[in-house]
Amino acid sequence: MTKNININLLIPFENHPFKKRDGIEQRELVESIAQNGLLEPITVRSFSAGEYEIISGHRRVEACKELGITEVPATIKEMSKDEATIAMVDSNIHREHLLPSEKAFAYKMKLEAIKHQGKTTSCQVGAKLRTDEKIAEIANDSARQIQRYIRLTYLIPELLKLVDEEKIALTPAVELSFLPENEQEILLNEIEYTDATPSLSQAQRLRKLSEEGNFFVDTVFAVLSEEKPNQREQVRISADKLRDILPKGMDKQKTEDFIIKACEHYRKYLIRQKNRDENIGVQGVQTR
Secondary structure: OEEEEEHHHEEOOOOOOOOOOOOHHHHHHHHHHHHHOOOOOEEEEEOHHHOEEEEEOHHHHHHHHHHOOOEEEEEEOOOOHHHHHHHHHHHHOOOOOOOHHHHHHHHHHHHHHHHHHOOOOOOOOOOOOOHHHHHHOOOOOOHHHHHHHHHHHHOOHHHHHHHHOOOOOHHHHHHHOOOOHHHHHHHHHHHHHHOOOOOHHHHHHHHHHHHOOOOOHHHHHHHHOOOOHHHOOOOOOOHHHHHOOOOOOOOHHHHHHHHHHHHHHHHHHHHHHHHHHHHHHHHHHHOO
């Protein structure tokens, strides 16, 4: 059944995993509704005290509120909590630019709803699909990738935020999700202190340290302080440019030593030059 519903009677889906957007996409949606009205009804289910829980259309409702629209067309469906959860996830999971945390909690909610319904088993009966495979049927991610995303829900919020900000990649984050919360707190402090995030190999080693009972501040600091191959900056100077500068007959090691000493000497020269210029500047100011 479809009818117009007072916007004040609409309530967001409980623990809705998809965050509100205030960027260009939301502005375009507001402008579209302002020009053309709400073309597609939202989907809701009957709730308590004459209210309706939104299953699909949270962004459209927010846009309508911004425009001062008091009623919206809605398709009312009679659904159980589990059915509504599955429908809510399915209607949002194909949106563009979803954050890893959004996918993580959405997949977890759907997984728990399907298991609660008893429609699938984990791996017990070969004739039935595994729950994650059931989810993958309509998702853009494989069953294995869905498992990875769900593991992210075991991260403390601060680490999960780093994943959303692309400061920690998905696969290292999965490894870190196996750390107890107190060790994740230690890791977070060391990430902030060293201004470094773990690579996959480092995350795997941190997980192993945890499993072996050797996860301490100093060991975490040692791992994070390592120079990663992709972080090393290399300066290359062609041999032609050095041939007329370097003394002849020097081997590779002597050449490196010569260049380092030359750079140190030049750095000291620049410091002396800077100090001399600053002293001249001070003297000039004092004579004005």
